Amino acid sequence: MTGLHARRRRRVNAFRYVVFTVFGLFFLLPLLAMIRFSLEGSTGGSWSLSSWGQIASYAGPPPLLSGVEITLELAVITCLVVLALLVPTVIWVRLRVRWMTRLVEALCLLPLTIPAIVLVVGLAPIYRVIRQQFSLSALQLFWVYAVLALPYAYRALAAGLEGVDVKTLSEAARSLGAGWFTVIWRVIVPNMRQGVLNAMLLTGALVLGEFTIAYLLLYTNLQVTLFYVSRGTPNAGVLFSTSSAALLFAFVLLLILSYVGRARGRQSERSKVSK
Amino acid sequence: MAVTTPSEVGAQPVRAGRRPLLSSSRLAWTGTLPFLGYVGVFLLLPTGIVLWDAVHGSSGGFDFGAVSTLWSSSTRSYFVNSAELSAITSVLGAVLGAVLSYAVATGNPEGLIRRLYLAGSGVLAQFGGVTLAFAFLITIGPTSGLLLHAGWFYDFPQGIGLIYVYFQIPLMVLVFLPAMDGLKAQWREATETLGGSAWQFWRYVGGPLLAPAFLGAVLLLFANALSAFATIAAWENQISYVVPQQIGTALSSEVGLSSVNQADVLALGMIAVVAVVMTGYTLLQRRTTRWLR
Numbered sequence: 001m002t003g004l005h006a007r008r009r010r011r012v013n014a015f016r017y018v019v020f021t022v023f024g025l026f027f028l029l030p031l032l033a034m035i036r037f038s039l040e041g042s043t044g045g046s047w048s049l050s051s052w053g054q055i056a057s058y059a060g061p062p063p064l065l066s067g068v069e070i071t072l073e074l075a076v077i078t079c080l081v082v083l084a085l086l087v088p089t090v091i092w093v094r095l096r097v098r099w100m101t102r103l104v105e106a107l108c109l110l111p112l113t114i115p116a117i118v119l120v121v122g123l124a125p126i127y128r129v130i131r132q133q134f135s136l137s138a139l140q141l142f143w144v145y146a147v148l149a150l151p152y153a154y155r156a157l158a159a160g161l162e163g164v165d166v167k168t169l170s171e172a173a174r175s176l177g178a179g180w181f182t183v184i185w186r187v188i189v190p191n192m193r194q195g196v197l198n199a200m201l202l203t204g205a206l207v208l209g210e211f212t213i214a215y216l217l218l219y220t221n222l223q224v225t226l227f228y229v230s231r232g233t234p235n236a237g238v239l240f241s242t243s244s245a246a247l248l249f250a251f252v253l254l255l256i257l258s259y260v261g262r263a264r265g266r267q268s269e270r271s272k273v274s275k
Numbered sequence: 276m277a278v279t280t281p282s283e284v285g286a287q288p289v290r291a292g293r294r295p296l297l298s299s300s301r302l303a304w305t306g307t308l309p310f311l312g313y314v315g316v317f318l319l320l321p322t323g324i325v326l327w328d329a330v331h332g333s334s335g336g337f338d339f340g341a342v343s344t345l346w347s348s349s350t351r352s353y354f355v356n357s358a359e360l361s362a363i364t365s366v367l368g369a370v371l372g373a374v375l376s377y378a379v380a381t382g383n384p385e386g387l388i389r390r391l392y393l394a395g396s397g398v399l400a401q402f403g404g405v406t407l408a409f410a411f412l413i414t415i416g417p418t419s420g421l422l423l424h425a426g427w428f429y430d431f432p433q434g435i436g437l438i439y440v441y442f443q444i445p446l447m448v449l450v451f452l453p454a455m456d457g458l459k460a461q462w463r464e465a466t467e468t469l470g471g472s473a474w475q476f477w478r479y480v481g482g483p484l485l486a487p488a489f490l491g492a493v494l495l496l497f498a499n500a501l502s503a504f505a506t507i508a509a510w511e512n513q514i515s516y517v518v519p520q521q522i523g524t525a526l527s528s529e530v531g532l533s534s535v536n537q538a539d540v541l542a543l544g545m546i547a548v549v550a551v552v553m554t555g556y557t558l559l560q561r562r563t564t565r566w567l568r
Contacts, residue, residue: 008473012381019378020388023371023444027395030410030441033421037413089310096303104307107314113553114322114546115502117519121526121542122321122328147317209402211505216526223405227509230409235419243406250402254394 031247038241051237055245058229058238067225068242070138074221075207078145079200082153085146087196090157091184094166108154111147116212119144127217138219145207152202160195164188194260201257205250222246322546328536329543341540350521354544357501357517360432364439365496371440372447372496373455373489379448380455393452396445403442408509411438431516435507442506443496450495454488454563484566491559498552502545518545 041048058064086108093100111119123144130140166188173187189196211223220228222242229239331338344350379389399407415425415437428434458481466476504519515521518541525538 016378016381019375023375023378027399027441027445029422030407030414033414034410036421085310085313089307092303092306096306100304100307104310107311107318110314110318113498113549114318115498115504115519115549117502117504117522118325118542118545118549119318119321121522121538122324123317124526125324126317126321143317147314150314150318205398205402209404209406211404211508215505215508216523218527223505226409227405230405230509231512234412239409240413243409247398247403247406250398251394254397255390257397258390258394 031244034240035244038237038244040237051241052245054238055242058236061232062220062225062228064225064229064238064242067220067222070220071208071222073139074142074145075204077139077142078149078207079203081142081146082149082199082203083196086150086153086157086199087189088184090154090161091166091188094161095170105154105158108150110150112151116148117216119147120213120216123213123217138214138221141210141214141217141219141221144213145203145210148210148213149199149203149206152206153199156198156202157192157195160192160198161188164191197260198257201253201260205253208246208250325539325542325546328539331536341536342543344537344540345544350541350544353515353518353521353541354548356431357519358548360436360439360517361497361500363432364436364443364500365493367436368440368443368496369447369451369489369493372444372492373451373485375444376448376451376455380452380458384456392448396448398445400442400446400449404505405509407438407441408506411441412510429511435510435516438506438510439500439503442503443500446496446499447492451488451492454485454492457566458484487559487562491556491563494552494556494559498549498556501548501552 038051039047039049041050054064055068056065089104093104127140130143134140169187169191170183173183178187209223210221211227214221215224215227223246226239226242229236233239329342345354375392379392382389412428413419414422415428417424417426417428420428425434462480462484463476466480471479502519504523507517507520508523512520515524522538522541522545525541
């Protein structure tokens with residue numbers, strides 16, 4: 001019996017190594033090619049870091065740094081808006097209006113089924129109003145980016161709230177005289193930090209890679225800037241250094257997320273044991 | 276006495292907190308108003324605008340003339356191309372992604388390989404955008420490829436299809452891995468104890484269990500490829516092959532077109548197709564949860 005298992009285990013392992021190697025090559029080759037090209041010097045085959053230095057200095061057209069700045073600012077603003085909007089809602093629904101759980105969940109997941117390319121058609125008239133009434137700045141994109149981030153943020157927050165005994169915590173806090181604001185932001189949120197952090201990481205990664213809506217609403221964020229650089233000078237090294245940097249940044253965000261998720265899992269296991 | 280006091284003190288604010296406004300569950304739902312309002316304005320309203328504009332002429336009355344252009348041969352060809360590209364890349368991505376999911380699922384759930392593949396999948400599946408087109412251009416582009424100079428790089432569907440598969444496989448890993456993880460080792464052991472071979476396990480146990488999840492994932496990948504715009508725009512922005520590209524063109528050059536609301540009509544067509552696909556996905560998903568998870 002154990003012989004059978006050992007043999008199967010060996011076969012599965014051999015299969016796994018082959019699969020990981022083949023897929024690893026398929027996924028890594030384009031990325032490595034991009035990085036290799038970004039490190040190419042002025043003559044073919046040489047190595048240089050100049051393309052990476054150009055991320056800060058590339059004057060365009062269009063200037064790269066402003067695209068980077070806009071996108072980073074958008075990431076921060078979008079994170080804050082998503083949290084301000086979703087955290088109280090998710091907790092409130094859990095505490096007081098459980099019958100709305102399905103509705104809120106459905107609304108949050110809806111952006112997954114309405115393609116961005118469809119949404120942008122309907123957004124065009126709305127953004128015409130925003131441009132006329134409020135501001136021309138590309139930062140206004142946060143309104144719709146928060147919607148795009150809803151599915152990811154909702155799932156992260158809902159998972160974060162799963163292990164929290166919301167009812168007991170809120171009753172305890174209320175009985176000590178806390179208002180609902182204190183209950184939500186100072187009692188429950190600290191218990192779901194990991195969920196909040198996950199939501200922020202995913203939202204940040206999303207904003208970093210967004211192109212469709214910005215491009216079609218005629219705003220210039222990082223991806224749109226890269227798009228125009230590629231139209232003008234398709235072989236600019238800076239194109240590939242910046243693209244690699246953005247992808248690596250998103251990858252690091254999600255890798256952090258995977259470790260944070262584990263820390264939380266362990267914590268809840270511990271608390272189960274102690275009970 | 277000293278024992279009872281705290282409970283009395285503790286109980287009072289609760290009563291005090293139960294002011295009619297806060298405790299009345301009739302009004303408690305108003306706490307979700309900011310959320311509902313936001314989603315209403317930036318998600319439901321745009322969708323409504325698309326649907327409304329698609330069936331209204333410039334005069335303001337109902338006008339299904341524009342919608343009927345969905346059946347014109349030029350528009351149909353965009354949908355056919357979209358369907359072709361989505362079908363090929365979703366099936367290919369699903370099969371390859373399922374193989375990769377199996378390899379990931381059989382490994383250590385806390386291991387580094389799983390972590391790297393999951394984080395990498397998240398980035399490539401959801402946040403790649405235009406970058407993926409650049410990466411392939413520099414790898415196999417017709418003149419700039421470092422690996423090879425592929426003459427078919429700008430051919431439809433194989434050139435763009437390869438790039439789509441590159442983000443479809445990671446998405447498959449993300450959506451299919453939970454189902455793979457749900458496949459219990461005990462089922463495999465039970466099969467073996469009863470003398471079943473690996474083939475028999477996959478044919479009679481694992482395959483039927485995973486089939487709904489797999490088909491659902493194919494549909495999800497189909498919808499994903501159908502709605503992708505960034506990658507194909509960066510790949511080729513002169514010729515429109517698929518619906519999203521044509522929506523982009525219609526949006527950015529609204530003046531020159533015969534009908535003003537062509538973007539709305541195309542978007543309506545997309546909504547219809549995606550709605551059908553996602554309904555199928557939801558039904559299969561329900562079926563999946565019966566055994567797995």
